[in-house]
């Protein structure tokens with residue numbers, strides 16, 4: 001198998017000429033033959049002026065590059081798409097698969113024996129790992145790392161759990177314009193990813209637990225020296241595995257590591273987006289993710305990490321008490337400790353090196369957890385035949401069993417137009433229903449599932465209501481919110497036929513989500529919908545058309561159908 005510069009030669013019909021030409025061009029950059037004979041480690045560059053979560057990427061590239069050189073490799077940095085949550089229209093999820101395709105094809109097209117993927121903002125690490133799994137060359141994941149915390153009026157603030165909480169206070173008239181402006185300069189006080197257990201932190205933790213990143217990669221703050229040392233060590237390790245050609249992502253993404261990841265996802269109070277991304281990553285390795293198994297694990301695995309939005313602390317505090325290795329030590333009786341890691345040993349070796357920090361309260365024990373059950377529950381019922389998810393660890397306990405009257409919004413636009421209308425017929429016990437916000441419906445399944453409390457109820461002091469949709473929600477949000485209803489309403493899932501005034505029953509302990517109408521009426525309404533689905537303007541060209549044609553439902557990870565691996569034989 002050719003390696004280094006000889007890998008994947010451009011087709012001119014004469015391999016020797018292809019190599020000659022490649023060398024001739026790259027020498028324009030001043031490389032020596034000695035440098036060009038080394039194993040090559042590609043390093044992704046996702047720096048973008050639009051992406052403050054990746055603001056430290058140039059520093060991390062420099063550190064990773066140093067690590068590659070220290071180990072005798074040849075670093076080569078290449079650009080890929082970069083996606084930031086609040087700079088992506090219509091929503092970052094719409095672009096995740098595009099980033100995965102871009103990254104995969106650049107890893108395949110350019111000569112490299114290993115790759116360091118540096119990412120962080122919510123969709124970027126999932127996209128990069130989906131890409132690495134499909135390209136299947138040795139890869140080391142380097143998260144950009146969490147921001148440090150902010151401060152306001154003596155209170156510690158975190159993006160973006162406190163963004164939502166304080167914005168709700170502003171909507172309710174408890175904070176004035178001047179103060180909310182001041183707060184906007186304090187919620188994100190450094191580069192790096194959101195420092196609560198949002199999607200970025202969740203995915204960094206999950207990927208470290210799967211052995212795809214070096215120990216402590218998930219938690220070291222973006223601006224700490226530890227972060228740069230981890231990047232250097234990751235570059236060094238990438239050069240070593242480039243020479244050895246193992247382990248490849250498909251050797252690390254296994255049924256055992258996916259199960260370990262599901263356990264960690266439950267124990268960290270992880271983001272609901274995490275289950276979609278993990279499903280997509282596992283799908284790239286040919287491993288179907290069983291949502292019911294995930295739910296069963298949630299009944300056995302308690303939440304151990306006391307971080308917002310489920311708890312009180314922030315990512316830097318988790319780092320200071322030993323990070324993921326210390327959590328994995330607590331979870332050891334539940335994990336497959338023989339799972340290999342990119343560091344070279346097994347999960348057991350990572351745990352053996354975990355720091356012991358006395359008298360800490362960020363990582364709880366199995367005997368005295370933060371919450372008795374895991375972060376998430378999978379719901380089924382006539383409203384969600386293929387499942388729905390609720391983050392029960394961030395929900396109001398008194399609403400986990402609730403029956404109420406549906407108040408239906410037909411689309412995100414309809415919701416935005418009417419939710420604060422003084423004439424909206426809504427009461428605190430009602431259930432807010434949003435449809436046409438799923439993978440195809442919106443499109444891209446935006447984080448619109450955190451429907452705001454109607455302003456007239458917010459002003460009465462209502463802080464939470466049951467809200468259900470086929471949308472996603474930010475991992476930083478809290479509330480009694482049912483998400484990812486599958487099939488989505490835009491393809492005729494039962495959510496499409498709910499009417500204002502219907503009664504809906506949510507029973508999280510029983511894992512049920514039911515529309516309380518009889519079977520005959522349900523079938524009649526679905527039949528009417530099938531005969532005349534509401535008109536949607538189809539995408540006619542480009543990526544939007546590819547997305548609409550190919551995106552899978554939430555329970556299948558929202559990947560494109562043709563990118564899944566069907567088992568080892570399905571490798572390209």
Ligand code: FES
Pocket residue numbers: 053084085086120121122192193194198200
């Ligand atoms: Fe990038 Fe939160 S906005 S991680």
